[in-house]
Amino acid sequence: MSLKIQNIIPQIQAEFVGNNSTVSIDTISIDSRSLQNGSQTLFFALVGSNNDAHVYIKDLIEKGVQNFVVTHIPEGCEAKANFLVVRNTLEALQEFAAYYRGLFHFPIIGLTGSNGKTIVKEWLNFLLSPDYNIIRSPKSYNSQVGVPLSVLAINEQHNLGIFEAGISTGSEMEKLKPIIKPTIGILTNIGSAHDEGFTSLEEKIKEKMLLFEDSEVLIYQKNEIVDSFISKKAKAFTWSFDSKDADVFVFSAAIKNDSTTIQYRYKGDSFELTIPFQDKASIENAISCLMVLLYFKYEGKTIQNRMELLYPVEMRLKVKNGINNCSIIDDSYSSDFQSLKIALDFLESQNKRQKKTLILSDIFQSGLSNGELYSKVSQLIVSNKITRVIGIGETISSFENKFTNCVTFKNTEAFISSFDDLNFSNETILIKGARTFHFEEIVALLEEKTHETVLEINLNAISHNLNFFKSKLKPKTKIMVMVKAFGYGSGGLEIAKLLEHHKVDYLGVAFADEGISLKNGGIHLPIMVLNPETTSFAAIIQHQLEPEIYSLKGLCAFLKIAEQKKLKHFPIHIKLDTGMHRLGFENNTIDDLIATLKGNQTVQVKSILSHMATSDDLEHKDFAHSQIDLFENLSLKLMTELQIKPIRHILNTSGISNYPDSQYDMVRLGIGLYGVSNDHEEQKYLENVGTLKSVISQIRTISAGESVGYGRRFMAEKPTKIATIPIGYADGISRGWGNGVGFVTIKNEKATILGSICMDMLMVDVTGIDCKEGDAAIIFGESPSVNYIAQKLNTIPYEILTSISQRVKRVFYRE
Structure with a gap:
């Protein structure tokens, strides 16, 4: 890309405020954190429900970025850069991408559907790349932001484009259609994904079909509902397993070993090809690719030679x-x-x-x-x-x-x-x-x-959950995220890096060694230590951690060390006990606290906090309000007597949702970040973060009367197929989850845990499940969820998550 700002201005209906409208742009950016931003970057300051990129413009200018699309010029940035002022920056990005798309006239394949878009896109890229110079959506960049960014990567040497469009509600596709403007359309499988955004299947299909209104051809599995919405401009090029009226009739899909042989009829002739997959989704995705190759008039031999080389698509970093x-x-x-x-x-x-x-x-x-x-x-x-x-x-x-x-x-x-x-x-x-x-x-x-048991952590899900709770906050409310207990079992440093990337305000840990580990790992965010021991104060000071102070004894001990080190205004956090009766200053010790702190220059009260005992249980709403009222009174007394304006915070995850009027200056997000809520309705909006999985080590069939495991606690009443999985109570799986109480998921089916859980292994019933040694077994994730396991074991999800041993390898990924 090389475009002058003066040519971009009219395309996004912008008012130019700056010194140089002839500067060339070679990069588009929406991420203030990217190190790739430079003097020829055009930065679009997008505004979301919980983030406004305008606040980062001053920092970007200092780093050399000179060109911005904004809704307003931030205070202090006037005359320091070129600004293109628009009504809505996202719409401006989309309008610019649509304009840029119009500069190119080669074929564009556009894909939409509920499932399979990214896989079909990647397979088509593989199948067609020997003959075309292809530009395609990177990863699964198919959103209202991802699509324009994908299209803006086109250059003059490309001669075929493949872009996917994903929507979750009505009215979204009309924004994406002019950006992709496909000449060839592909409708992949229509499933239940994002059903909640539409009133009916018909409405969802109608919305997706908008993408193809101006396409020359639409490729899809023959379907009466789709037939009724197809544009009169587009030629239908259909395939079917059932209807011989389809252009391509697939009359056989024979599975053998690890492959599938597909036989199909096209233009009166029969053909055959083999793909290295057996599952239904892969077969359907492969047929979508076949249809494109047929439309492009590839010979049968070429189609067979290329499609037998298809491969599993890894969509995760x-x-x-x-x-x-x-x-x-x-x-x-x-x-x-x-x-x-x-x-x-x-x-x-x-x-x-x-x-x-x-x-x-x-x-x-x-x-x-x-x-x-x-x-x-x-x-x-x-x-x-x-x-x-x-x-x-x-x-x-x-x-x-x-x-x-x-x-x-x-x-x-x-x-x-x-x-x-x-x-x-x-x-x-x-x-x-x-x-x-x-x-x-x-x-x-x-x-x-390490051994084959892993806890996979979905970083996209963490980002989603963070943004979900941020959307509940007032614009000026800060957020502290708890990464104690090894990030609730998910991995403290990796999660902290992601949170720093998202510019949260504070991190919270339980003990000093957790904070020291984060600082040694390169974390620069302020870190509050909630349960500091007196013996750790010197280390806390050395590593620039910030202690929670909850007693006069602790305060005096910290002040003594701070004075010895000649510190000035070292940040501390004062904990008030408003009813939890665990840690904190009570009403009768507030005067002594004030007397000790008054006039002291060694420390600075950075925040005042308390902790609610019943924020998750609305039956105790009156008690929760009494805690909030007491916190208000005690913290106000401290602020008045000491003449300070610290950050105040009392709400945890449940408090954020149940007591929104008590956000004060900051909230503390904990278990909600990791995708767990005690509210059934709220749980629907959170994404699963951790999936604990292992593999089948061995399969055997036992006869009636034979037993499984220590103590012979399971006795077979009939021939039973048993799979052994290398995970046990040393990995954090409760022994109470055995003996028929719990299950794992294998091939999307429940496999009941039989007999006692061993230190390093457990055994499950796979009778009736088509599985083999080496197949994956889901210990928890979507099913069973940690909420479900906790309920069955009469405990809380925290215990399930934090029990997973550190010998279990953590694998972090981003879709």
């Missing part, structure tokens, strides 16, 4: 523990310029080490000459402060001189041969490669070897 204290970001299945930019931003949001290494294969389908491409890659690497580059491939090797501290290898085998000489340790490593380079072999070399 994963963070894994590596050897020698390394962190691994696994993006080993794609290599294109747009997804590299996304992966580098993700690297920065998850980086825990000073050293950052990029292992990068040749990049394909950039639409740029190799010289221009690797110059741009070099600029990205410099802006993201990558310490070391390892290039793998013939092409990137020839441009080694464009990178500093770079070593290259002609292929993956050469890299593996030199692996021991590369000395990987204490660094974050982004592994980014095209499938043909088999970078999964590199991941296997670098990944820390």
